Amino acid sequence: MLEIMDLESQPLSGLAPRERIVKTASDLFYRFSVHTVGIDRIIAESGVAKMTFYKHFPSKANLVATYLRHKNILWLQMLGTATGKAGLSPLERVLAIFDALDASFQAPSFRGCPFVKGMAEFGPEGNSPEVQMTIAAHFEGLRAFVASLIAPLALNEPKKAVVQILSLIQGSIVLAQSMRDPIIAGANRDAAKLLLQAGLNPAFSLESPE
Amino acid sequence: MLEIMDLESQPLSGLAPRERIVKTASDLFYRFSVHTVGIDRIIAESGVAKMTFYKHFPSKANLVATYLRHKNILWLQMLGTATGKAGLSPLERVLAIFDALDASFQAPSFRGCPFVKGMAEFGPEGNSPEVQMTIAAHFEGLRAFVASLIAPLALNEPKKAVVQILSLIQGSIVLAQSMRDPIIAGANRDAAKLLLQAGLNPAFSLESPE
DNA sequence: CAGTAAATATACAGACCTGTATGTTCTGCG
DNA sequence: CGCAGAACATACAGGTCTGTATATTTACTG
Numbered sequence: 001m002l003e004i005m006d007l008e009s010q011p012l013s014g015l016a017p018r019e020r021i022v023k024t025a026s027d028l029f030y031r032f033s034v035h036t037v038g039i040d041r042i043i044a045e046s047g048v049a050k051m052t053f054y055k056h057f058p059s060k061a062n063l064v065a066t067y068l069r070h071k072n073i074l075w076l077q078m079l080g081t082a083t084g085k086a087g088l089s090p091l092e093r094v095l096a097i098f099d100a101l102d103a104s105f106q107a108p109s110f111r112g113c114p115f116v117k118g119m120a121e122f123g124p125e126g127n128s129p130e131v132q133m134t135i136a137a138h139f140e141g142l143r144a145f146v147a148s149l150i151a152p153l154a155l156n157e158p159k160k161a162v163v164q165i166l167s168l169i170q171g172s173i174v175l176a177q178s179m180r181d182p183i184i185a186g187a188n189r190d191a192a193k194l195l196l197q198a199g200l201n202p203a204f205s206l207e208s209p210e
Numbered sequence: 211m212l213e214i215m216d217l218e219s220q221p222l223s224g225l226a227p228r229e230r231i232v233k234t235a236s237d238l239f240y241r242f243s244v245h246t247v248g249i250d251r252i253i254a255e256s257g258v259a260k261m262t263f264y265k266h267f268p269s270k271a272n273l274v275a276t277y278l279r280h281k282n283i284l285w286l287q288m289l290g291t292a293t294g295k296a297g298l299s300p301l302e303r304v305l306a307i308f309d310a311l312d313a314s315f316q317a318p319s320f321r322g323c324p325f326v327k328g329m330a331e332f333g334p335e336g337n338s339p340e341v342q343m344t345i346a347a348h349f350e351g352l353r354a355f356v357a358s359l360i361a362p363l364a365l366n367e368p369k370k371a372v373v374q375i376l377s378l379i380q381g382s383i384v385l386a387q388s389m390r391d392p393i394i395a396g397a398n399r400d401a402a403k404l405l406l407q408a409g410l411n412p413a414f415s416l417e418s419p420e
Numbered sequence: 421c422a423g424t425a426a427a428t429a430t431a432c433a434g435a436c437c438t439g440t441a442t443g444t445t446c447t448g449c450g
Numbered sequence: 451c452g453c454a455g456a457a458c459a460t461a462c463a464g465g466t467c468t469g470t471a472t473a474t475t476t477a478c479t480g
Contacts, residue, residue: 017457033331035245038437049458050439060438111333116384120330121243123321139388163385163397170384171377174326178349187373191405198404227427248467259428260469270468 018056020046026067030114034064034121064122065130071114072138076145078104083149090152091196095189097146097169102185105176112177113170115139142166155199164195228266230256236277240324244274244331274332275340281324282348286355288314293359300362301406305399307356307379312395315386322387323380325349352376365409374405 015023024046028037039060043050057063082100083093104110111117115138122131146169147162155161168188175184225233234256238247249270253260267273292310293303314320321327325348332341356379357372365371378398385394 032333032335033245035243035331036336039439040437050460051441052457054439055456112329113384115388116326117330119322119387120327121245123242125242126246136388143389160393160397160400163391163394164378164401167381167385167394167398167401168374168377169381171379171381174323174380174384175373175377177329178325178346179353181373183370184373184377187370188377190370191374191377191401194405194408195401249469250467260430261471262427264469265426 017046017048017052021048021053021056021063022066022070025063026070029064029067030071030111030117031109033117061128061131064118064128065134068114068118068131068134068138072134072141075114075138076141079145090149091193091200094146094149094153094165094196095193097149097165098172098185098189098192101169101172101176102189105172105185106182110176113173116170116173142169150196153196153200155196157199161196161199165192168192168195227256227258227262231258231263231266231273232276232280235273236280239274239277240281240321240327241319243327271338271341274328274338275344278324278328278341278344278348282344282351285324285348286351289355300359301403301410304356304359304363304375304406305403307359307375308382308395308399308402311379311382311386312399315382315395316392320386323383326380326383352379360406363406363410365406367409371406371409375402378402378405 021042025037025042028042028045039050039053042063043053057066078100079097082096085096088096115135118131118135122128122135124132126132143162143166146165147158150158150161150165153161168191172184172188175181231252235247235252238252238255249260249263252273253263267276288310289307292306295306298306325345328341328345332338332345334342336342353372353376356375357368360368360371360375363371378401382394382398385391
């Protein structure tokens, strides 16, 4: 057989078996869903033996949790670099989230939020505690991240603002997946700007325009 | 065996077989997920024979589409009654959406948006065209509904406002499912109010508070 | 009462799933 | 070189899934 010419995912040859498995599983689980991708397919496409797989991962559920932790790292890295650029004001850092979202929405591989999809497949009734813990940790981490970005703004109701920004983020992702409109991220960026400015200047908020 | 004393779902005895199947499937698909609930379980819990099931539904995918159409009707009915109450101003009609969401979030059976979950399980790659069509029709219907509520406000950028309101709606649902905080719907109601008021009075928007 | 259509119970085919068991081959290191 | 451990290929056990086939019973209708 010489060498496997994997035309589709090329930078997979040099990696160690464990990383090949995680990368293959991550792509397949995200593109399709977890339940529609079996172990056999992951093993075949990662070019790994079944025994090797079960040496590295005790079960499929553990691989799913690993996949989600992997996505969580990528996700928070993307937000961290976008919001951490030098020279940005505190307000601009929050708004940079939506610029980063805008870019990721345009990627052809975009399929929505892996954790929302994870909740859909592994609800509270299903018994996969490790997966559920990983999902809950992601949402809590994202909440804490947004809260840390909003704190410097010294708003009157920071907790409420965090909920609003998080809703705009998650709503953007759902809309970007369900309809295909390039204005989604920008519209929500504007919404976030308005909400945060209103929080900075209380005279703005809840006053009837007349 | 005399009679089946179904203690859990009582108002199921008098219904016709087809409606028993839809009701049972709707509850199970929504509480758990579609892929984790098999035909056998639906048949068992609806008290119907397998042949009867396949007389009424040509396949499981068709039942899934029927379930989603059922949920779509319930969902739009809820929004219609909440926003259609007499004596509400156009702005209040939009905000009434979030009051209705707040109520549904508190129901113990709340498990998020059936259509977001449907997208997670039946992505664009999976070949279930009827299910995908049903999901797409729901999102388009919801968009048109919100657009019809916003039209009377005569905003400068109605399309953008629709995207913002839809994002707040979907974001609320995701947050209500991932974290459990009773302020979510209210916070997003306030956000919607502020955004729509800013659209009514352009002097509000995008002015730096200093 | 008779006859027809719907619903029943049950068994089963074929495919897929996770996870294990049994060997063989490659690879890195002393 | 020589050997140990990792990764390989493959077959299979036990279970579940969708969908079909066979045969019996209920229920309505003329």
